[in-house]
Amino acid sequence: MTELRTDRLALRRWRDSDLAPWAAMNADPEVRRHLGDLLTREQSDASVARFRDEFEERGYGWWAVDVRATGEFIGFAGLDRVEDGLPFGGVEIGWRLARPAWGKGYATEAASAVLAFGFDTLGLPEILAVTTATNLRSQAVMRRIGMTRDPDGDFDDPTAPEGPLRPQVLHRIARGTTA
Numbered sequence: 600m601t602e603l604r605t606d607r608l609a610l611r612r613w614r615d616s617d618l619a620p621w622a623a624m625n626a627d628p629e630v631r632r633h634l635g636d637l638l639t640r641e642q643s644d645a646s647v648a649r650f651r652d653e654f655e656e657r658g659y660g661w662w663a664v665d666v667r668a669t670g671e672f673i674g675f676a677g678l679d680r681v682e683d684g685l686p687f688g689g690v691e692i693g694w695r696l697a698r699p700a701w702g703k704g705y706a707t708e709a710a711s712a713v714l715a716f717g718f719d720t721l722g723l724p725e726i727l728a729v730t731t732a733t734n735l736r737s738q739a740v741m742r743r744i745g746m747t748r749d750p751d752g753d754f755d756d757p758t759a760p761e762g763p764l765r766p767q768v769l770h771r772i773a774r775g776t777t778a
Contacts, residue, residue, distance in 0.1 A: 601658075601659075601716065601720065602662070603662065603712045603713070603716055604667070604712075605708045605709065605711070605712050606667075606708070607666060607667055607668065607705070607708060608664055608665065608666060608667060608705060608708055608709055608712070609664070609665045609667050610662035610663070610664050610676060610677070610709060610712060610713070611662060611663055611664075611665065612651075612654075612662075612663070613647050613650055613651055613663045614663065616672070617647065617663050617672050618643070618644055618647060620672045620697065621643055621646075621647060621663075621672070621675075622638070622640045622643040622644065623697070624674060624695065624696075624697050625637065625638035625642070625643040625646075626638065626640075626643075627697070627698060629698055630695065630696075630697065630698060632734075633730060633731040633733065633734040633737070633764065634695075634764075635759065635764055650675075650677075653679070657680075658721075659677065659678045659716070659717070659721060660677050660678065660679060661675045661676070661677035661678075661679065661693075662675060662676055662677050662713075663675055664676050664694075664696070664705070664709050666700075666705075672697075673696050673697050673699075673700035673705060674694065674695050674696035674697055674700060674705075675693075675694065675695055676692075676693070676694040676695075676706070676709035676710060676712075676713050677692070677693065677694075677713055678690050678691065678692055678693075678713060678716075678717055678721075678726070679691055679693065681727060681729075684757065685729075685754065686752070686754050687727065687752055687769065689725060689726070689727050690717065690721075690723055690725075690726055690727065691726065691727040691728055691729055692710060692713055692714060692717065692726050692727070692728050693728065694706045694709055694710055694713075694737075694740070701736075706737075706740045707740050707743045707744060710740055710744045711744050714726060714744055714745075714772065718774045718775075722774075723774065724773065724774050725771060725772065725773045725774065726746075726771075726772055727769060727770065727771055728741045728746055728769070728770040728771075729767050729768070729769055729770075730767065730768060731763060731764055731766065731767060731768075732753070732763075732766040732767065732768050733763050733766075738768065738770070741770040742770075744772070745772050745776050746770035746771060746772040747770060747771055747772065748768060748769070748770050749769045749770065749771050750768075752769030752771070753766070753767060753768050753769055754767050754769070755767065
């Protein structure tokens with residue numbers, strides 16, 4: 600499995616030692632604010648098992664993210680296939696960080712490394728990003744890495760309950776586009 604490095608971050612294979620801090624993130628209402636229900640420890644652990652399997656199967660997926668200077672696990676970043684049932688297809692980029700890691704530029708740094716991997720290594724022609732219409736912080740990261748909002752691609756998530764998690768916005772970036 601390819602590991603990615605930036606000036607401050609390491610995007611790497613998941614370790615068993617990541618399970619507890621990952622579960623804590625998934626039990627944090629602020630981290631899950633734009634994602635839906637909190638996850639139990641079992642659900643959180645099962646997500647890591649899926650991440651590992653998908654990476655082995657496809658050669659890309661969700662990397663665990665560490666701060667290189669300290670080795671501290673701070674979340675994840677990576678690429679995934681767009682879920683079936685959405686009004687578009689392709690590969691999407693995403694990230695999720697623990698609250699103490701917010702506001703330090705880590706999401707932008709990790710996402711930039713993931714974009715480069717998607718374009719340079721996988722040869723993807725385009726990468727998408729989706730978030731709730733209310734998730735302004737993630738939308739700002741999308742803009743910082745050079746993505747452009749595609750209002751024609753905005754949609755209501757059929758799996759989300761009525762309310763602020765249903766309206767979703769779509770951003771795109773094509774290979775050869777720079778931030």
